[in-house]
Amino acid sequence: xxxxxxxxxxxxxxxxxxxxxxxxxxxxxxxxxxxxxxxxxxxxxxxxxxxxxxxxxxxxxxxxxxxxxxxxxxxxxxxxxxxxxxxxxxxxxxxxxxxxxxxxxxxxxxxxxxxxxxxxxxxxxxxxxxxxxxxxxxxxxxxxxxxxxxxxxxxxxxxxxxxxx
Amino acid sequence: xxxxxxxxxxxxxxxxxxxxxxxxxxxxxxxxxxxxxxxxxxxxxxxxxxxxxxxxxxxxxxxxxxxxxxxxxxxxxxxxxxxxxxxxxxxxxxxxxxxxxxxxxxxxxxxxxxxxxxxxxxxxxxxxxxxxxxxxxxxxxxxxxxxxxxxxxxxxxxxxxxxxxxxxxxxxxxxxxxxxxxxxxxxxxxxxxxxxxxxxxxxxxxxxxxxxxxxxxxxxxxxxxxxxxxxxxxxxxxxxxxxxxxxxxxxxxxxxxxxxxxxxxxxxxxxxxxxxxxxxxxxxxxxxxxxxxxxxxxxxxxxxxxxxxxxxxxxxxxxxxxxxxxxxxx
Numbered sequence: 301x302x303x304x305x306x307x308x309x310x311x312x313x314x315x316x317x318x319x320x321x322x323x324x325x326x327x328x329x330x331x332x333x334x335x336x337x338x339x340x341x342x343x344x345x346x347x348x349x350x351x352x353x354x355x356x357x358x359x360x361x362x363x364x365x366x367x368x369x370x371x372x373x374x375x376x377x378x379x380x381x382x383x384x385x386x387x388x389x390x391x392x393x394x395x396x397x398x399x400x401x402x403x404x405x406x407x408x409x410x411x412x413x414x415x416x417x418x419x420x421x422x423x424x425x426x427x428x429x430x431x432x433x434x435x436x437x438x439x440x441x442x443x444x445x446x447x448x449x450x451x452x453x454x455x456x457x458x459x460x461x462x463x464x465x
Numbered sequence: 466x467x468x469x470x471x472x473x474x475x476x477x478x479x480x481x482x483x484x485x486x487x488x489x490x491x492x493x494x495x496x497x498x499x500x501x502x503x504x505x506x507x508x509x510x511x512x513x514x515x516x517x518x519x520x521x522x523x524x525x526x527x528x529x530x531x532x533x534x535x536x537x538x539x540x541x542x543x544x545x546x547x548x549x550x551x552x553x554x555x556x557x558x559x560x561x562x563x564x565x566x567x568x569x570x571x572x573x574x575x576x577x578x579x580x581x582x583x584x585x586x587x588x589x590x591x592x593x594x595x596x597x598x599x600x601x602x603x604x605x606x607x608x609x610x611x612x613x614x615x616x617x618x619x620x621x622x623x624x625x626x627x628x629x630x631x632x633x634x635x636x637x638x639x640x641x642x643x644x645x646x647x648x649x650x651x652x653x654x655x656x657x658x659x660x661x662x663x664x665x666x667x668x669x670x671x672x673x674x675x676x677x678x679x680x681x682x683x684x685x686x687x688x689x690x691x692x693x694x695x696x697x698x699x700x701x702x703x704x705x706x707x708x709x710x711x712x713x714x715x716x717x718x719x720x721x722x723x724x725x726x727x728x729x730x731x732x733x734x735x736x737x738x739x740x741x742x743x744x745x746x747x748x749x750x751x752x753x754x755x756x757x758x759x760x761x762x763x764x765x766x767x768x769x770x771x772x773x774x775x776x777x778x779x780x781x782x783x784x785x786x787x788x789x790x791x792x793x794x795x
Contacts, residue, residue, distance in 0.1 A: 310470040329471035329514070330504060352505040353497060356567060365541075365570040371500045372571070373493070375471045376516060419567065426566070440702035441565020 314378035318343070319387025327374050334358045334369035337384060345385035345414050349443075356442035359415040359422075360384050366422030385414035388421065397421050400455035408446035416442045420456045429460035466504060470513040477522070477645055477679060480515050485647050485675025492517050492677065494537055495571040497564075498580045506588045508598065518573070522679055530685060536575030536678045540631070541566065543574055552685045555692035555711055559634040562696045565703050575678040577631050578642070578658070579670070583613060583705060584625035596622050597666040604666075611771035613705055616779070618733035619767040623666035625733060626705075627659065633729035634694055634711040636737045641682040646673065655681075659734035666733075690715050690723065695786040697730070697778065706730030708779040710786035714745075719793065721745045721754075728762060731779045738762040741783065750793040752784070759783045 312329045315322055318341065325336060334351070337343040337360070349357030351370045358369040361383040388395035397420050400406070407413040419442045423429055428438040435453050444452065474480035484490045491511040493499045495518070502508045522535035527548040534543055543549060544560040563569065563577075572580075586592045586605040594603035606614055606624050614624040632655070640655040659670050672678075686692065692713040698704040709729035715722040724745045726738040741762035748754045759780035766776050788794045 309468040312471050329469055330466060332500070332504065353501055353568065356565065359567055362570075366567050367571050368497075368567045371496050371568075373471065373496060373500060373514075376493075376496065376518065378473070422566065437702050438566055441567045 312375040312378075314375050316374070316377045316379075317381045319383060325374065329373065329375055331374045332370055333360070333362075333372040333374045333377055333382065336374040337369060337382075343384050343386050347411055347414055349412065349415070354443070355412070355415075356419060357412050357415040359418040359442065361418060361422060364425065366419050383418075385418060388417070395421065396459050397424070397455070400459045401452070404451045404455040404458065405448075406451040406455040407444075407448050412442060412444045412446075416444065416452055420452070420459070423456065424459060429456055429462070432457060435460075466507060467510050467512070469503075469511055471516065472513065473516045473519050475519055477520050477677060480517060480520065481645050481647060481675055481677050483513075483515055484677070487513065488674060489513065490515060494518055494573040494576040495539065497568050497572045498576060502581060502588070507590050508588060517575075517677065522575075527685075532683045532685065533680055534574050534683065535680045537573045540564070540569035540572050540574065540577060544569070548685075552688075553634075553638075553683070553692070555694040555713060556631070556634045556638075556683070558694035559630040559696075559709075559711060562694065562702075563630045574631070574681065577629055578635075578655075578678065578681070579672070580627075580629055581669075582625035583628045585613075587625055597625055597662070597669075600665065600667045607769055611769050613707075614769070614772050615733040616731050616766040616768050616772050616775050617728065617736050617763065618661040620662065621767075622664055623662035623733065624767070624769065624772065625662070625666065626730065627732060627734050628705050628730075629735060630694070630696060630706065630709060630729055632659075632735035633709060633727040635681070635683060636735045637711050637713055637725035637727040638683050638686070640684070642678055643680050643682065644672065644676050645679045646676040650679070652682075655735075656737055662733050686713055687715060687723070691790045693786050693790045695782055695789065697782050708775055708782040710779075710783045712783070712786045712790050714787075714790055716750060716791055719750050719791075721748055721750055721791070726758070726762065726783065728779060728783065731763070731766075731775055738783070740764065745787075750787075750791040752788070752793070752795055755784045755787040755793075756780070758787070 347357040349355035353371045360369045490513040493514045522537040524535040594605040615626040696706045696709040706729045711727035713725040724742045728736040741758040744758040744761045
């Protein structure tokens with residue numbers, strides 16, 4: 301850790317509950333939640349794609365709602381609850397959406413996958429998986445350059461209880 | 466990017482005092498414009514940010530005549546509001562056709578109205594000529610490749626588009642913006658809130674530095690008013706409009722009584738098409754009157770080669786929205 305310039309750069313203290321664990325951070329106010337997760341906390345499951353709010357790879361749940369961690373200042377998350385892809389499994393068991401993505405081969409290179417899965421978890425909680433068209437519309441914030449879309453829709457459809465075909 | 470200080474405001478008047486006192490202090494709400502322009506594009510560089518999302522401005526109330534929306538209510542929250550769902554479905558449509566769910570969970574209503582243009586020349590610090598960013602420097606968009614740009618309210622000084630969908634619906638409803646400043650609260654109709662660029666593209670609205678939108682007041686349409694928001698774009702979802710039309714009408718015996726029309730994707734400001742409304746009011750609903758209204762709506766466009774297609778596209782978008790909302794297609 302270099303501590304040059306520490307006096308010149310304003311620091312912000314933030315306590316963020318991440319995957320159920322309170323994390324106390326002292327941050328340069330410029331640090332985004334995405335960079336705090338990856339570089340400070342070693343939670344590299346959340347991916348940096350475009351880093352400008354266009355691709356959805358950095359999607360996490362903040363207070364239960366899906367948001368983009370690349371456009372969220374970490375300092376804004378003080379007192380809030382963040383769930384990342386690393387926090388989805390419970391008792392060593394994968395989340396149903398994670399299982400469905402594996403079963404449906406809903407990825408190719410895998411880079412967008414954590415964001416796709418977090419977004420899908422959000423979408424299911426919002427009750428927006430009623431039709432394939434709805435899934436496509438309300439997953440449109442997550443871009444997949446490999447084009448695994450049809451299998452992503454299939455995986456979400458299955459978890460929504462509308463069949464696994 | 467230069468370092469900045471971050472403060473969470475807890476009381477509106479104190480937030481206003483803090484920002485008013487210092488030209489280098491800005492507000493941040495959802496962050497989808499401010500953080501983007503500061504951290505990613507390097508266009509804005511305030512030395513201090515005052516976060517307004519902890520202020521008590523995240524609420525929606527409604528009575529028989531109006532719905533009031535606190536400025537830090539999110540776009541997803543407003544779209545889900547029961548009064549909006551029942552009485553203002555075209556406002557809901559304009560919201561749900563904006564951005565993505567992730568962005569709508571972050572972006573606030575006040576921030577949506579104050580969002581900055583997506584003009585790529587404005588957002589690229591390597592581009593010298595931008596009257597909006599650097600007054601007097603010229604406009605690179607007028608001579609360079611342009612597509613997602615404005616044709617109404619535009620001029621050789623600036624063709625930057627106001628990309629909000631929501632504001633296009635709200636501007637038709639005579640929405641009122643409540644603004645808190647150091648001297649108290651003032652109220653400005655949304656139709657008078659935005660300023661066409663003319664010779665000063667850097668001045669986008671009536672807000673003075675430090676003023677804060679606290680809430681907006683949206684008058685409801687009469688029960689039975691028909692309404693639609695039609696958005697035409699390069700892809701089906703998660704894309705800005707090439708052209709859009711917000712239309713609300715009251716129809717009696719195929720005669721148009723109340724008519725409200727807003728156009729998006731084409732204006733330097735969210736565009737209220739008064740001339741088109743005038744053509745249609747007390748006129749029969751027909752393709753002929755719809756087309757006449759569309760001609761009136763886009764009468765004096767300023768185009769560059771990349772945006773010339775929008776003249777006809779905007780007209781057809783409005784005609785189709787009028788057909789949809791009236792059920793008249795002949």
